[in-house]
Amino acid sequence: MKTIECHDCEGKFTATTKEEILGILYDHYIKNHNEIITNVNDEEKKNWMSRFEKDWAQAQEVSNNL
Numbered sequence: 001m002k003t004i005e006c007h008d009c010e011g012k013f014t015a016t017t018k019e020e021i022l023g024i025l026y027d028h029y030i031k032n033h034n035e036i037i038t039n040v041n042d043e044e045k046k047n048w049m050s051r052f053e054k055d056w057a058q059a060q061e062v063s064n065n066l
Contacts, residue, residue, distance in 0.1 A: 001014050001015065001016050001061065001062050001063075002014065002015065002016075002021070002056065002059035002060065002061060002062065003059060003060075003062050004021060004052075004055045004056060004059050005055075006025070006028060006033075007048075007051065008029075008032075008033050008036060009032065009033070011028060011032070013025060013028065014062065018056050021056065022052075025052070
């Protein structure tokens with residue numbers, strides 16, 4: 001599992017796969033940052049995904065045995 005932080009608030013989210021975390025982030029952005037994902041062009045979407053990919057690759061694995 002990995003934990004990453006929202007780029008636009010203090011939120012932290014944990015998931016096992018990149019696809020899972022993208023779904024969690026999508027729900028978070030729809031609820032809390034709707035204007036950020038609905039008022040962007042393709043270049044801004046690419047930039048967000050590029051930043052996300054980097055964040056996910058650099059995120060440390062966390063144990064779920066807490």
